[in-house]
Amino acid sequence: MTPSITSKSLRFSFSIAPSHSKSNPYPKIPLPNPKFHQFPQPLLRLKPISAVQSKLLVPDAGAIVVDRVTEAELKENGFRSTRRTKIVCTIGPQTCGFDELEALAVGGMNVARINMCHGTREWHRQVIEHVRRLNEEKGFGVAVMMDTEGSEINMGDLGGATSAKAEDGEIWTFTVRTLGLDCPDRTITANYDGFAEDVKVGDELLVDGGMVRFVVTEKIGPDVICCCTDPGMLLPRANLTFWRDGSLVLERNAMLPTISSKDWLDIDFGIAEGVDFIAVSFVKSAEVIKHLKSYIAARSPKNDIAVIAKLESIDSLGNLEEIILASDGAMVARGDMGAQIPLEQIPSVQENIVQLCKQLNKPVIVASQLLESMVEYPIPTRAEVADVSEAVGQQADALMLSGESAMGHYPEKALAVLRSVSLRIERRLREKRHSTLEVQTMSSSLHIGIQEEMCNAAVKMANKLEADALFVYTKTGHMASLLSRNRPDCAVFAFTPNSSVRRRLNLRWGLIPFCLSFSNEMESNLKRTFSLLKARGMISSGGLIIVVSDQLRSIQVINVP
Ligand SMILES: Nc1ncnc2c1ncn2[C@@H]1O[C@H](COP(=O)(O)OP(=O)(O)O)[C@@H](O)[C@H]1O
Ligand SMILES: C=C(OP(=O)(O)O)C(=O)O
Numbered sequence: 001m002t003p004s005i006t007s008k009s010l011r012f013s014f015s016i017a018p019s020h021s022k023s024n025p026y027p028k029i030p031l032p033n034p035k036f037h038q039f040p041q042p043l044l045r046l047k048p049i050s051a052v053q054s055k056l057l058v059p060d061a062g063a064i065v066v067d068r069v070t071e072a073e074l075k076e077n078g079f080r081s082t083r084r085t086k087i088v089c090t091i092g093p094q095t096c097g098f099d100e101l102e103a104l105a106v107g108g109m110n111v112a113r114i115n116m117c118h119g120t121r122e123w124h125r126q127v128i129e130h131v132r133r134l135n136e137e138k139g140f141g142v143a144v145m146m147d148t149e150g151s152e153i154n155m156g157d158l159g160g161a162t163s164a165k166a167e168d169g170e171i172w173t174f175t176v177r178t179l180g181l182d183c184p185d186r187t188i189t190a191n192y193d194g195f196a197e198d199v200k201v202g203d204e205l206l207v208d209g210g211m212v213r214f215v216v217t218e219k220i221g222p223d224v225i226c227c228c229t230d231p232g233m234l235l236p237r238a239n240l241t242f243w244r245d246g247s248l249v250l251e252r253n254a255m256l257p258t259i260s261s262k263d264w265l266d267i268d269f270g271i272a273e274g275v276d277f278i279a280v281s282f283v284k285s286a287e288v289i290k291h292l293k294s295y296i297a298a299r300s301p302k303n304d305i306a307v308i309a310k311l312e313s314i315d316s317l318g319n320l321e322e323i324i325l326a327s328d329g330a331m332v333a334r335g336d337m338g339a340q341i342p343l344e345q346i347p348s349v350q351e352n353i354v355q356l357c358k359q360l361n362k363p364v365i366v367a368s369q370l371l372e373s374m375v376e377y378p379i380p381t382r383a384e385v386a387d388v389s390e391a392v393g394q395q396a397d398a399l400m401l402s403g404e405s406a407m408g409h410y411p412e413k414a415l416a417v418l419r420s421v422s423l424r425i426e427r428r429l430r431e432k433r434h435s436t437l438e439v440q441t442m443s444s445s446l447h448i449g450i451q452e453e454m455c456n457a458a459v460k461m462a463n464k465l466e467a468d469a470l471f472v473y474t475k476t477g478h479m480a481s482l483l484s485r486n487r488p489d490c491a492v493f494a495f496t497p498n499s500s501v502r503r504r505l506n507l508r509w510g511l512i513p514f515c516l517s518f519s520n521e522m523e524s525n526l527k528r529t530f531s532l533l534k535a536r537g538m539i540s541s542g543g544l545i546i547v548v549s550d551q552l553r554s555i556q557v558i559n560v561p
């Protein structure tokens, strides 16, 4: 039977077919050497959703709700082969339409990110609305992350152009004048008034973390005249940093608040729209996170928005532990980080942050330039695949696409690459671990807690017994996070009655979040879960399951009846 999602999403969202396949899913794109372009992963077939079925997706009291893509993955590939590493996609002009968003959801997007640096609130509202509608009408479980602009120094929006090319030796003017749409050629606005006073002749000006470089040659009133020394593409609202005598000039940034007045308005917008995550740009200390969390607690009665600290400012690196502890998760924002520390330090900083987050039980996202060349080309570089593999090998909770999905030519292919590389590396890690009979669980490091000990023990058992899945019944998601933290060999089915907890668990490594109401009676919970899952073809009799719950201090080992 022909799958019924739009031919477009089928063509682009699934993994690249083997070379012997009769129909090439990418008919128009030449594949110079097919050997290199097989991201080996079986094609998933999502069943069509009829109008009648679509109504059934609205959960009733007795139902179990799971993301449609995961359900298809479970049915086709079984328990063990679900993807553990989660994927965040930045939504931009290439992917903001309903159909494009659906294609990303089909392709495995777990979280849709909107970046408040760009676009209007109305534009972002529309995207959030589309994601909601996809979840409600089509059975996806995509969460929404809003990313603040932050008050670092930015360029303006290029008078409406999508990009501009700066060539070697060209003279460009950076100005604090207000320019309308008739922006003169080779002129760029800077977003803060003191810019022309703060820079000095001889300073080096880095755009977007050094993707393009200029040297300041002259200052004329509000205009700073610069000569391009490293050519490249200028993108609207790109970050600007300036360097003097080999050091980053930080005085101005130190005076700017982490959360600007515009950011507070965006945060109000995010709270009103009910986003699942707010990511805070250029976090420097734990204070700002605590402040935002108390603001959210006061404004959002259910207090169900998680705060993610973006680690990208040089000032954050000395306070990592307290920032991560204060947050609900962290992002290794390698883009701007690369403008503030030497590039060769980024891999070790990434590794440290990922390990620290695992230790402190906070989800961590590795972001920026994972597949940068795919903004323009349909195939990633070998080096990009190696970088993605490294992040998956570190067992980061999630990988993020930025320009690749926001404004690139191949958003769905970039997503397919993240998915295929994740699956391959995850399997390899399990095989490696298995061949050395190594059982790895986290040491207890949080404040001594019964739940943490139980989860560590449950994962150890699951790995040793080669269980098919861990089940966790969790109201707040905490127990589920403690299982995920141990990066078990098997998938973790997390059952929660709360749909916003379910969406937030989307960011956690290896968790398959289900919405399910349950009682204090474990026996009846299990009976019901088994029958609901069996009816949907997601589990079969005989499977070995290890069960833990928020409420009961017990670990159960059960064969699916
Ligand atoms: N809402 C949007 N509207 C227009 N363009 C966007 C939007 N979001 C992202 N983009 C484009 O995608 C690029 C990459 O996104 P991202 O990495 O989030 O931003 P930035 O480059 O500012 O760090 C941006 O530079 C911008 O060109
Ligand atoms: C993710 C990042 O932040 P933004 O895209 O908002 O600059 C980054 O700098 O890597």
Ligand SMILES: [K+]
Binding pocket: 115, 116, 117, 147, 148, 149, 150, 281
């Ligand atoms: K941002």
Ligand SMILES: [Mg+2]
Binding pocket: 281, 312, 333, 335, 336, 337
């Ligand atoms: Mg950044």
